[in-house]
Amino acid sequence: MGGVGACPGIDHAQGLSPRSARVSTQPSGGTSMLRDLVWGDVQVIHTTDIHGWYQGHQKSSYPEPNYSGDWGDFASFVHHMRKLAKKKGVDLLLVDSGDLHDGAGLSDGFPAGQVDGHVSNQFHARIRYDLLAPGNHELYKYENAYDTYKNFVPTAKGRYVASNVNLTVPDAQGRNVSVPMADRYIKFKTSQGRKVTSLGILFDFTGYDKGINVQPPKEMIKEAWFSKAIKEQPDFFLLSGHMPVRGDGSDWQAVVDAIRVVHPAVPILILGGHTHIRDCTQYDGRSMGLESGRYLETIGWASMNLSDHHHHHHNRHQQDEALEAGRNISFSRSYIDANRRNYAYHAGLMNEKKLDTGKGKKITHDMAKVAKSWNLTEVYGNTPQDYYLSRVPSNDSSSLIHLLTQSVLPTVISTANPERKGVANIVLANSGSQRFDIYSGPFTKNDKYIVSPFTDAFQYIKDVPLKYAQQIVSSLNGDEQAQASSRRKREERAEEDRELFRGGHVQHIFKQWQKDQYENEENKTAAQLDLEELDARAESKKTSLGYVTTDRCPGGPGDDTVHTAIPYFSVPDYVVSPVSGNTTALGPDDKIDVVFLDFIASNVIRILNRLQTERVYSVDDVAAYASPSLTTQEIYPEYAKVAWN
Numbered sequence: 139m140g141g142v143g144a145c146p147g148i149d150h151a152q153g154l155s156p157r158s159a160r161v162s163t164q165p166s167g168g169t170s171m172l173r174d175l176v177w178g179d180v181q182v183i184h185t186t187d188i189h190g191w192y193q194g195h196q197k198s199s200y201p202e203p204n205y206s207g208d209w210g211d212f213a214s215f216v217h218h219m220r221k222l223a224k225k226k227g228v229d230l231l232l233v234d235s236g237d238l239h240d241g242a243g244l245s246d247g248f249p250a251g252q253v254d255g256h257v258s259n260q261f262h263a264r265i266r267y268d269l270l271a272p273g274n275h276e277l278y279k280y281e282n283a284y285d286t287y288k289n290f291v292p293t294a295k296g297r298y299v300a301s302n303v304n305l306t307v308p309d310a311q312g313r314n315v316s317v318p319m320a321d322r323y324i325k326f327k328t329s330q331g332r333k334v335t336s337l338g339i340l341f342d343f344t345g346y347d348k349g350i351n352v353q354p355p356k357e358m359i360k361e362a363w364f365s366k367a368i369k370e371q372p373d374f375f376l377l378s379g380h381m382p383v384r385g386d387g388s389d390w391q392a393v394v395d396a397i398r399v400v401h402p403a404v405p406i407l408i409l410g411g412h413t414h415i416r417d418c419t420q421y422d423g424r425s426m427g428l429e430s431g432r433y434l435e436t437i438g439w440a441s442m443n444l445s446d447h448h449h450h451h452h453n454r455h456q457q458d459e460a461l462e463a464g465r466n467i468s469f470s471r472s473y474i475d476a477n478r479r480n481y482a483y484h485a486g487l488m489n490e491k492k493l494d495t496g497k498g499k500k501i502t503h504d505m506a507k508v509a510k511s512w513n514l515t516e517v518y519g520n521t522p523q524d525y526y527l528s529r530v531p532s533n534d535s536s537s538l539i540h541l542l543t544q545s546v547l548p549t550v551i552s553t554a555n556p557e558r559k560g561v562a563n564i565v566l567a568n569s570g571s572q573r574f575d576i577y578s579g580p581f582t583k584n585d586k587y588i589v590s591p592f593t594d595a596f597q598y599i600k601d602v603p604l605k606y607a608q609q610i611v612s613s614l615n616g617d618e619q620a621q622a623s624s625r626r627k628r629e630e631r632a633e634e635d636r637e638l639f640r641g642g643h644v645q646h647i648f649k650q651w652q653k654d655q656y657e658n659e660e661n662k663t664a665a666q667l668d669l670e671e672l673d674a675r676a677e678s679k680k681t682s683l684g685y686v687t688t689d690r691c692p693g694g695p696g697d698d699t700v701h702t703a704i705p706y707f708s709v710p711d712y713v714v715s716p717v718s719g720n721t722t723a724l725g726p727d728d729k730i731d732v733v734f735l736d737f738i739a740s741n742v743i744r745i746l747n748r749l750q751t752e753r754v755y756s757v758d759d760v761a762a763y764a765s766p767s768l769t770t771q772e773i774y775p776e777y778a779k780v781a782w783n
């Protein structure tokens with residue numbers, strides 16, 4: 139990695155000038171906080187887990203301005219970088235690793251009758267990619283998978299690769315047949331004439347819909363087509379896949395091993411995804427795997443130098459390969475904060491105004507048009523302050539969970555059933571239903587898809603004695619200390635985590651990553667810094683908040699911007715509102731309504747039956763609560779209309 143330093147040729151003052159109405163605050167620090175990209179003779183720009191965030195992060199509270207670049211800005215960046223690569227006479231490839239939709243308005247806020255992700259996929263397709271692969275979110279619902287297959291894959295012009303995913307589709311005669319979602323593998327030549335073999339591999343995902351099939355990667359490498367695909371020697375393998383580059387649930391090492399049996403030395407570059415983290419590892423001295431975050435916050439950069447050892451026009455023999463296997467390739471990686479300032483800096487432009495291309499501006503403009511016609515810009519109310527998912531303890535007044543349990547649920551849900559008016563209640567929710575911070579300023583329709591995206595309904599069990607009702611949440615959360623102190627329990631937990639992962643769940647992994655970053659930084663603060671530095675850091679902390687990545691790749695820190703880790707406090711899995719109404723008059727045997735999300739109904743019933751033996755609760759005791767029906771997606775809009783206007 140290049141050191142921290144100003145880029146020659148950048149006009150810092152102008153580089154920081156505010157640009158758009160979208161975000162009035164600039165990204166953290168100045169360009170002196172940026173680390174240079176390292177170019178080799180092959181480089182990749184990588185996106186993964188965009189989840190519908192094509193309009194970028196639009197709030198001005200930190201760290202959001204760091205990720206304020208939208209898809210139009212990214213298109214302009216790619217244009218300049220491709221030009222730069224051409225000038226340098228090197229290869230630059232653009233790769234995506236799936237999960238294009240589910241998570242923001244431009245994918246999920248579509249009008250009735252359309253398919254989730256259809257329109258946002260069309261925006262994705264406006265940038266030419268060299269390689270794409272499917273994610274698990276493309277496969278939860280058959281209609282999304284089919285729409286991707288029918289309407290998105292063809293736009294990739296032979297560069298969408300699905301090595302282990304099949305769909306069942308009607309053939310010309312109307313009979314159902316199982317077919318690969320896209321090419322199993324592809325071979326192509328780069329603009330500098332290098333021969334590339336590519337795969338697109340999804341992790342061992344089990345949560346797919348009917349009509350879809352995913353083959354575990356470890357089975358896939360035994361297929362005859364796989365042997366055929368890797369037989370011929372390319373200049374390098376370029377593999378994309380919705381699978382973390384290492385750790386639980388990562389089968390990349392198995393794929394590398396399978397290739398190494400045939401090609402001990404051919405360079406392998408892997409672009410992964412799924413867990414939403416920034417990460418990098420090397421499988422051997424001639425391969426590297428990069429994972430590039432989530433939500434259009436991070437643009438990954440991977441580069442390698444092949445020319446030191448190996449001219450790509452030469453035919454290689456196995457013997458030469460074996461010789462080369464002992465020689466390492468120099469790789470480099472960076473995690474670019476997705477904003478205009480950083481794009482301009484890395485593209486070597488004088489300032490961010492120089493970034494815009496006609497195509498980029500048109501994409502931004504067209505997205506705004508869609509957002510307007512879908513009412514994504516509709517403002518429900520003005521949020522008075524930031525509310526954080528995990529930046530503060532969950533009993534802090536700036537906690538989103540505190541807001542949810544103490545204000546939103548009591549205001550919107552506790553009073554939602556006119557027939558139960560006057561009957562006290564508690565409202566239970568799983569904290570996992572909450573997905574993102576709420577930042578001060580307008581709370582829009584777009585925000586509802588970001589903050590509380592699920593459409594889980596509120597149900598209730600009536601007449602539960604208060605003394606039992608009040609114990610439900612702590613029972614649901616379990617006794618963690620007892621779990622942690624038991625080895626057997628820990629192993630059970632690992633098994634549970636593996637199953638969660640195969641079903642597609644990753645939230646626990648991302649949270650652990652956030653926690654590690656904060657703890658690393660806290661330890662550093664205590665051990666390495668003197669008081670004066672601590673003061674200076676406290677001052678700069680507010681504006682330099684962001685990811686502080688530690689990975690397994692050489693070359694120093696990978697984040698392209700120097701950041702301070704965001705504080706992290708864990709949140710209990712289940713949370714609850716206070717008992718509604720006048721509680722002073724209530725005794726332990728008085729009966730109240732227990733309201734909860736349908737998503738957690740079976741757990742609530744099980745726990746109630748554990749807490750008491752007076753009666754056996756079952757699904758027959760459960761009824762819809764809110765009338766008209768309100769889902770988790772609607773609670774903030776409803777609250778904003780009442781409390782933030």
Ligand SMILES: O=c1ccn([C@@H]2O[C@H](COP(=O)(O)O)[C@@H](O)[C@H]2O)c(=O)[nH]1
Binds near residue numbers: 568572642645
């Ligand atoms: O309908 C739903 C689906 C999921 N959740 C919550 O999400 C997590 C899983 O998140 P991943 O990112 O897939 O790991 C799940 O545990 C629930 O807490 C939900 O509330 N409603």
